[in-house]
Structure formats: structure tokens, C-alpha cells
Amino acid sequence: MPVLPQVEAILDGMAAQYRPAYGEHDSSLMRVGLSGKLIGEVDFDPARHGLQDINPLSVWGDIMGVPQVGIVVPEYPLPIGVVIDQSSQEDHPGILKAKQMLGRQLLRCFDESALVSDDVAAYVIGENANFPRDYRTETIPEREAAERVSEICSEGLTFIISDFAHLELVSGQHDDFPATVAVKINQPFELALPANKGKIPLGPKSKPVNTNRPKELAAYNNDQARSHEAIIQRLQSAGIRVAQVLFDATKGTTLGLNVKAADSAIASAMQGFDKL
Numbered sequence: 001m002p003v004l005p006q007v008e009a010i011l012d013g014m015a016a017q018y019r020p021a022y023g024e025h026d027s028s029l030m031r032v033g034l035s036g037k038l039i040g041e042v043d044f045d046p047a048r049h050g051l052q053d054i055n056p057l058s059v060w061g062d063i064m065g066v067p068q069v070g071i072v073v074p075e076y077p078l079p080i081g082v083v084i085d086q087s088s089q090e091d092h093p094g095i096l097k098a099k100q101m102l103g104r105q106l107l108r109c110f111d112e113s114a115l116v117s118d119d120v121a122a123y124v125i126g127e128n129a130n131f132p133r134d135y136r137t138e139t140i141p142e143r144e145a146a147e148r149v150s151e152i153c154s155e156g157l158t159f160i161i162s163d164f165a166h167l168e169l170v171s172g173q174h175d176d177f178p179a180t181v182a183v184k185i186n187q188p189f190e191l192a193l194p195a196n197k198g199k200i201p202l203g204p205k206s207k208p209v210n211t212n213r214p215k216e217l218a219a220y221n222n223d224q225a226r227s228h229e230a231i232i233q234r235l236q237s238a239g240i241r242v243a244q245v246l247f248d249a250t251k252g253t254t255l256g257l258n259v260k261a262a263d264s265a266i267a268s269a270m271q272g273f274d275k276l
Contacts, residue, residue: 003259006267008109041068079156080120082106083149085167087126087142095247098257099161099185102245105259106159106266123152125167146170153180153240157273159266161185164231169238177239181269183262184231185245191228192221241269 044054044067053069055061061068084103086096103122110120122137125145140148150170152158154177160167161183169177193200195217199208209220232242243265247256 003105004109004263004266006263007106007270008112010267010270010273011109038070038072040071042071043067044069078119079152080110081123081152081156081158082110082121083123083125083140083152083158083160083162085125085145085160085162085164087145088163088166094256095185095187098247102183102185102257102262103159103161119156123149125149125162150176153177159183163190164235165227168234169240179273180240181266182235182240182242183245183266184235184242185247186228187247191224191246193217193224243269 038055041055041058041060049069054067055070058068058070082103084099086099107120107122120136123140124137125140125142127139127141146168147170149160149167153160153169157179158177159181163186164182164184189200193209193211195211195214197211199210201208209216211217232244235242243262245257245262245265248258
């Protein structure tokens with residue numbers, strides 16, 4: 001039984017609707033030649049074509065007695081990438097494992113839904129990051145992450161698992177991210193603190209918030225809400241779909257994740273990908 005059934009259903013739908021194009025995606029440029037999807041033929045013209053361009057199997061050429069040159073749309077395999085951001089040293093230890101688990105489940109979906117010709121790979125941000133090498137894996141240094149991840153996104157279907165607080169992607173134009181889902185994973189206190197829990201420490205560089213003081217708590221939560229919304233707006237303005245996923249180590253869920261809710265959020269962000 002799939003761990004992410006809604007995500008896998010969308011991938012299966014893409015495969016069913018577009019095969020063989022799901023694995024061999026059309027280029028936007030037509031050209032003369034034999035390699036690609038044949039969409040028509042023209043008479044051979046030695047001034048424009050080479051002998052290698054002639055289609056020896058052309059039925060029309062046999063009927064007319066004139067060599068034919070195929071007009072094709074080139075095809076190429078679809079790159080599919082899962083990017084796991086493990087660069088933050090402030091992450092809860094459990095959230096790192098949760099990111100890895102979610103990344104592995106996405107990769108598993110691709111294994112079961114993609115064609116053999118698709119190119120599936122994992123990318124891990126952080127020099128000290130650890131990820132099982134079950135897949136072709138590239139480690140991305142943190143200082144190169146913004147540019148490298150943006151490049152990966154421009155090439156094909158990409159899922160990025162991060163809180164995006166420090167990962168700012170580089171975009172030259174809106175279509176740099178044609179099929180990218182930002183799986184924004186946060187702990188609940190990163191979005192808002194509960195009331196009447198006393199002083200809650202936020203880290204070595206921040207003073208604690210006294211949640212027993214309504215004004216202090218409201219000010220903190222409002223700041224967090226604005227920061228959270230700014231990140232989402234930044235991603236969406238670049239054409240990136242956003243799926244919000246919560247990690248809560250206090251809940252009795254798989255590695256602190258509600259997998260069913262994560263599946264639903266990611267699948268919702270993928271709506272329309274079968275029309276690409």
C-alpha cells in the first residue's frame with residue numbers, strides 16, 4: 001500500500017495520460033531528422049538536408065519516388081528531483097529524520113510511477129548532511145544551494161523539502177520553476193506559540209517569549225505569521241507551488257509527521273501537473 005497514495009495517484013495519472021510522452025517529453029522545437037516524434041515529412045532538398053536526414057522507411061517516399069525527410073519534435077527524458085534541505089544546525093533532530101523519511105517516500109512514488117527513461121535523483125543540501133544512497137544522490141554545499149537548486153528546478157519535476165527560512169532560490173523569470181513543489185516543513189512553534197506555557201526559549205541567539213503575557217505573545221505570533229506568509233508569497237511569486245507540512249515531535253505520528261496530511265497537502269499543490 002502506498003505511503004503517499006494521493007501523490008502517487010497524480011503521478012500515475014500523468015503516466016497514463018501522457019505515455020509515452022511522460023517518459024520522453026517533447027521539446028518545443030521542431031527539427032529535421034530521425035530521432036524524435038515524427039509529425040510530418042518534406043521532400044528531400046540537397047541544399048537544405050543531409051543524406052542522413054532521409055527517412056528510408058517513408059511510405060510516401062516510396063509512392064512518390066521522391067526521398068522524404070522527417071520533421072520531428074525532439075524527445076528527452078524527464079528529470080525528477082527531490083531536494084532535502086539539511087543545512088540548518090538549529091533544526092530539531094527529529095525534523096531531519098522526518099525530512100529524510102518524506103524524501104524517501106516521494107522517491108518511492110517516482111520509482112513506482114515513472115518510466116524507466118525518466119531520470120530520478122536525490123539532492124541533499126549541507127556538507128554534513130546524511131541521506132541513504134539508495135538513489136543517485138548529489139550533495140550540495142550550503143553556499144551553492146540557491147543557484148544549484150534553482151538550476152535543478154528549471155530542468156524538470158522537483159520537490160524541495162525545507163523551511164525556506166534561509167534557502168532563497170534564484171529566478172531569472174517566472175518559468176524557471178515550471179513544475180516545482182516547495183514542501184514547507186515547520187514545527188508548530190515556528191508558526192505560533194500557545195498561550196499560558198510560561199517562558200519558551202527560542203534558541204541561543206533569541207530571548208525567550210513569555211507566553212503568559214498576552215501582548216508579548218501576540219507580538220511574537222504576529223511577527224511569525226508575517227514571516228511565514230512572506231516566505232510563501234516569495235515562493236508563489238516565482239511560480240512555485242507550496243505544500244505546508246507540520247512536524248510535531250509531541251504527537252504520536254510517524255517521526256512527528258502526520259503522513260496522511262502531508263500526502264494531501266503535496267497532492268493539492270500538484271494539481272494541474274498532469275496538464276503540463
